[in-house]
Amino acid sequence: xxxxxxxxxxxxxxxxxxxxxxxxxxxxxxxxxxxxxxxxxxxxxxxxxxxxxxxxxxxxxxxxxxxxxxxxxxxxxxxxxxxxxxxxxxxxxxxxxxxxxxxxxxxxxxxxxxxxxxxxxxxxxxxxxxxxxxxxxxxxxxxxxxxxxxxxxxxxxxxxxxxxxxxxxxxxxxxxxxxxxxxxxxxxxxxxxxxxxxxxxxxxxxxxxxxxxxxxxxxxxx
Amino acid sequence: xxxxxxxxxxxxxxxxxxxxxxxxxxxxxxxxxxxxxxxxxxxxxxxxxxxxxxxxxxxxxxxxxxxxxxxxxxxxxxxxxxxxxxxxxxxxxxxxxxxxxxxxxxxxxxxxxxxxxxxxxxxxxxxxxxxxxxxxxxxxxxxxxxxxxxxxxxxxxxxxxxxxxxxxxxxxxxxxxxxxxxxxxxxxxxxxxxxxxxxxxxxxxxxxxxxxxxxxxxxxxx
DNA sequence: GGCGATCTGACATTGACCTGAACGGACGCG
DNA sequence: CGCGTCCGTTCAGGTCAATGTCAGATCGCC
Numbered sequence: 001x002x003x004x005x006x007x008x009x010x011x012x013x014x015x016x017x018x019x020x021x022x023x024x025x026x027x028x029x030x031x032x033x034x035x036x037x038x039x040x041x042x043x044x045x046x047x048x049x050x051x052x053x054x055x056x057x058x059x060x061x062x063x064x065x066x067x068x069x070x071x072x073x074x075x076x077x078x079x080x081x082x083x084x085x086x087x088x089x090x091x092x093x094x095x096x097x098x099x100x101x102x103x104x105x106x107x108x109x110x111x112x113x114x115x116x117x118x119x120x121x122x123x124x125x126x127x128x129x130x131x132x133x134x135x136x137x138x139x140x141x142x143x144x145x146x147x148x149x150x151x152x153x154x155x156x157x158x159x160x161x162x163x164x165x166x167x168x169x170x171x172x173x174x175x176x177x178x179x180x181x182x183x184x185x186x187x188x189x190x191x192x193x194x195x196x197x198x199x200x201x202x203x204x205x206x207x208x209x210x211x212x213x214x215x216x217x218x219x220x221x222x
Numbered sequence: 223x224x225x226x227x228x229x230x231x232x233x234x235x236x237x238x239x240x241x242x243x244x245x246x247x248x249x250x251x252x253x254x255x256x257x258x259x260x261x262x263x264x265x266x267x268x269x270x271x272x273x274x275x276x277x278x279x280x281x282x283x284x285x286x287x288x289x290x291x292x293x294x295x296x297x298x299x300x301x302x303x304x305x306x307x308x309x310x311x312x313x314x315x316x317x318x319x320x321x322x323x324x325x326x327x328x329x330x331x332x333x334x335x336x337x338x339x340x341x342x343x344x345x346x347x348x349x350x351x352x353x354x355x356x357x358x359x360x361x362x363x364x365x366x367x368x369x370x371x372x373x374x375x376x377x378x379x380x381x382x383x384x385x386x387x388x389x390x391x392x393x394x395x396x397x398x399x400x401x402x403x404x405x406x407x408x409x410x411x412x413x414x415x416x417x418x419x420x421x422x423x424x425x426x427x428x429x430x431x432x433x434x435x436x437x438x439x440x441x442x443x444x
Numbered sequence: 445g446g447c448g449a450t451c452t453g454a455c456a457t458t459g460a461c462c463t464g465a466a467c468g469g470a471c472g473c474g
Numbered sequence: 475c476g477c478g479t480c481c482g483t484t485c486a487g488g489t490c491a492a493t494g495t496c497a498g499a500t501c502g503c504c
C-alpha cells in the first residue's frame with residue numbers, strides 16, 4: 001500500500017515510517033502541509049497518516065479541503081490526548097480513523113491493516129515458519145495444525161520478529177515496539193515475553209544473541 | 223432487496239439501477255472495484271451485480287477474493303458476449319448466475335427475482351454451523367431443529383460473523399457495522415449483544431480474543 | 445570459579461470482559 | 475388515551491485473564 005505520512009516530529013515520524021515499511025508498505029513522508037498537498041496531487045495514495053499540528057497550518061483544515069476537493073483517500077488522524085476535542089471534528093471532517101498519541105506501533109499496524117483490508121479484501125496471507133502458520137491479518141497462529149492463542153502483547157512482540165526475519169533486534173528496540181516511545185518500562189518484561197512465546201510456539205522460535213538482542217530462530221533448527 | 227451494482231459504464235449502469243429500483247429494490251452503484259469493496263465491507267447486500275471489465279481490475283479476481291474471504295453474498299456477473307469464455311470461469315469462481323450483454327431489462331429483473339426467490343423461497347441455502355442452521359436470506363435460525371428468534375441488532379451482529387468466518391473483528395469494527403459509522407456509541411453494547419447471542423445460540427458461537435476482538439467459534443469446538 | 449546476562453516461576457494489580465438489572469422509547473392493543 | 479410488552483441502551487458490580495515486577499535459578503563467557 002502507498003502511504004503518505006504527514007508529521008513534523010522527526011522521532012515519531014521515523015518510527016512510524018519504519019514500522020509501516022516493515023509492514024510491507026511504501027511510505028512518503030511530508031513534514032508540512034504544503035509538501036503533503038504536492039504529494040497528493042502528484043501521485044495516488046491508499047492512505048494518509050495526518051498529524052493535526054503542523055508548522056504551516058492545522059491538519060483538520062487540510063483534511064476538510066481535500067474532502068471538498070473530492071479526494072476520497074482514507075485518512076487516519078494522529079492526535080495528542082489534549083487535542084481530544086478535535087476528535088469529533090476529525091470524524092466530522094471525513095477522517096476514517098484516529099490514533100491518540102502516544103500510541104504504540106502495534107496500534108499503528110492494526111489501523112493500517114484495517115484500512116488495507118477494507119480496500120484489498122484479499123484472503124489473508126499466510127506466513128509459514130516450520131510447523132507454524134501465521135495469519136498476520138487475523139492475529140492467529142497454528143502450530144502443527146492446532147491453533148494457538150497469543151495475547152495482545154505476545155502477538156505484538158512476535159509480529160516484530162516475523163516482519164523482520166533474520167534481523168537482530170535489541171531489547172530496547174523491542175520495548176519501543178511494545179510500549180509507546182515515552183513510557184519507560186524498567187524491568188525484564190521483554191525477557192519474560194520471549195519466554196512466554198517460546199513456551200507457546202516452541203523453544204526455537206526466537207534465538208538469543210547474548211548482549212545484543214534477539215532474532216527469529218533459524219529455519220533449519222525448527 | 224439491497225443490491226450492489228458494480229459497473230463503470232454510465233449508461234448501462236443507470237439503466238440497470240433504474241430498473242432494479244423500479245422492481246422495488248434499493249441499489250448502491252460502485253464505479254470501480256475499490257468502491258465495491260468498501261461498500262461490501264461497510265454494509266450487507268443481498269445481491270451483487272458485477273461487471274467483469276473495470277478500470278481498476280478484473281471482476282473475476284474480485285469475486286474470487288470475496289469468496290475466499292468467506293463472503294457468501296450472491297453474485298450475478300454481467301459479461302459481454304466476447305468475454306463468453308470467462309463464463310465458465312465465472313461459475314467456477316462462485317458466481318450464482320450471469321447475464322450476457324446486451325441484455326434487456328426484463329432479463330435483468332428475471333435474474334434478480336430468481337436470486338431473490340432462491341433466497342426467500344423454499345430451498346434456501348442454509349449455512350450450517352454445528353447444531354445451527356442459518357438462513358441468511360430469511361434472517362432465521364434453527365438451533366438443534368428449533369427455530370430461534372433474533373432481534374434486529376442481534377441478527378445484524380451475528381450476520382457479520384457468519385459472512386466473515388475465521389475473521390477476527392474488533393469491537394469498533396462491529397460497532398461500525400451495527401451503527402452507521404458516524405454515530406458514536408460509548409458503552410459496552412457490543413459485549414451485551416455478544417452475551418445475548420451466546421445465550422440464544424450457545425456459548426461457543428462467538429469466541430473472545432481478549433484485547434483484540436471476536437470471531438466465530440471454531441468448528442471443532444461446537 | 446566469578447560475573448553479568450538471561451530465564452523462569454510466582455504473585456499482586458489492572459483492566460477487559462461478562463452479566464443482571466434498570467431505564468426509556470416504540471409499538472400494538474384494548 | 476392508558477396500558478403492557480418488546481427492544482435497545484446504559485450502568486454497576488463481579489470475574490478472571492493479562493500484565494508487569496521481582497527473586498532466585500540458570501547459563502555462557504572470561
